[in-house]
Amino acid sequence: MTIPPIGPLSPVGAPTTIAPAAGTGASGGGDFANALSGGLDKLQQLQSTSDNLAVKAATGSLTDAHDYMIASTQASLATQLTVAVRNKAVDAFNEIMRMQA
Amino acid sequence: MSIFESIGIAGTGATTYRKWLDAVSDNLSNMNDAVSTSQSAFQQRYVIAQQSADGKGVQVGGIALGSKEGRIVYDPQNPLADANGNVRYPDIDLSDQMGQLIMAQRGYQANLSVVDRAKDAYQAALQLGRSS
Amino acid sequence: MFDDVTSQTLQVALSGLALRQRVTANNIANLSTPGFHAGKVGFENSLQAALSDGGSPTGVAPTVGQSLEPTQLNGNNVNLDEETLSSVDTGLRYQLALRAMDGKFSLISDVVKGN
Numbered sequence: 499m500t501i502p503p504i505g506p507l508s509p510v511g512a513p514t515t516i517a518p519a520a521g522t523g524a525s526g527g528g529d530f531a532n533a534l535s536g537g538l539d540k541l542q543q544l545q546s547t548s549d550n551l552a553v554k555a556a557t558g559s560l561t562d563a564h565d566y567m568i569a570s571t572q573a574s575l576a577t578q579l580t581v582a583v584r585n586k587a588v589d590a591f592n593e594i595m596r597m598q599a
Numbered sequence: 600m601s602i603f604e605s606i607g608i609a610g611t612g613a614t615t616y617r618k619w620l621d622a623v624s625d626n627l628s629n630m631n632d633a634v635s636t637s638q639s640a641f642q643q644r645y646v647i648a649q650q651s652a653d654g655k656g657v658q659v660g661g662i663a664l665g666s667k668e669g670r671i672v673y674d675p676q677n678p679l680a681d682a683n684g685n686v687r688y689p690d691i692d693l694s695d696q697m698g699q700l701i702m703a704q705r706g707y708q709a710n711l712s713v714v715d716r717a718k719d720a721y722q723a724a725l726q727l728g729r730s731s
Numbered sequence: 732m733f734d735d736v737t738s739q740t741l742q743v744a745l746s747g748l749a750l751r752q753r754v755t756a757n758n759i760a761n762l763s764t765p766g767f768h769a770g771k772v773g774f775e776n777s778l779q780a781a782l783s784d785g786g787s788p789t790g791v792a793p794t795v796g797q798s799l800e801p802t803q804l805n806g807n808n809v810n811l812d813e814e815t816l817s818s819v820d821t822g823l824r825y826q827l828a829l830r831a832m833d834g835k836f837s838l839i840s841d842v843v844k845g846n
Contacts, residue, residue: 564724613816
């Protein structure tokens with residue numbers, strides 16, 4: 499039985515580049531900075547809402563006690579979230595710096 | 600009392616029902632006051648309850664007085680009897696007053712239980728977010 | 732960090748509410764004392780006034796006034812329902828103010844703990 503010879507390989511086409519999603523790549527870092535500063539603004543707003551409601555509670559003009567409790571819990575959770583994001587960002591930065599060494 | 604308003608509103612209810620209890624006990628203790636026919640009998644006390652001026656709860660609008668005529672009873676042995684042997688007694692019905700007494704007591708208890716439940720609800724609100 | 736308007740307001744409120752609890756207990760204890768007039772503690776209005784001018788609440792002190800309830804035959808004007816409910820209400824407000832103070836401190840400790 500004759501074994502047919504192995505033919506030449508057909509060239510693999512050049513890989514098609516996937517068009518970068520809008521906003522990634524060089525602008526990826528800008529997005530994260532925006533998200534972080536937006537988060538800080540929101541946190542500032544939540545803390546000041548919580549402060550205002552606390553003052554209203556102290557002067558007896560707060561209509562619903564749960565309003566203050568909800569605002570206070572939101573501010574506390576947002577603070578913890580911001581701190582966690584900052585920690586992760588710092589860890590990631592340190593990781594990258596270690597890589598270069 | 601605007602933060603924990605339910606407690607203040609129930610408080611106005613409790614005060615009004617207590618005044619009703621006071622009025623009923625006044626009526627009951629004076630039920631058999633005999634006077635001569637030339638004087639007016641003890642007048643039954645009625646508490647007028649109306650909605651509170653600021654719309655939060657109830658207030659006592661005033662105390663109305665019942666009839667001065669009372670009942671004329673023929674009792675010539677009584678030292679106060681007039682020439683015809685008549686004495687004037689107040690026109691207060693014991694069973695009616697006992698019914699009112701029960702209603703006032705139930706109303707008072709109902710308002711106090713509102714205070715209790717509102718206190719539990721507010722304390723639960725104060726525990727929001729405390730599990731950490 | 733600990734002397735912003737909110738913390739100072741809460742401190743005035745806490746001392747006012749504690750005074751109100753003591754005065755209420757005194758009123759209830761003197762429920763049958765002839766000639767006794769119930770006391771009432773006020774601080775919310777003066778606190779509100781001090782804050783609305785944009786001023787500092789540190790100067791506000793709670794004041795003890797006389798209750799204007801009608802007196803009974805023996806000159807005593809303590810209204811038991813009013814005092815009992817005031818005690819419940821003041822207790823709840825005290826808890827709320829304590830939670831508010833705690834909330835402010837825990838924001839700082841969340842950041843300091845950092846993890």
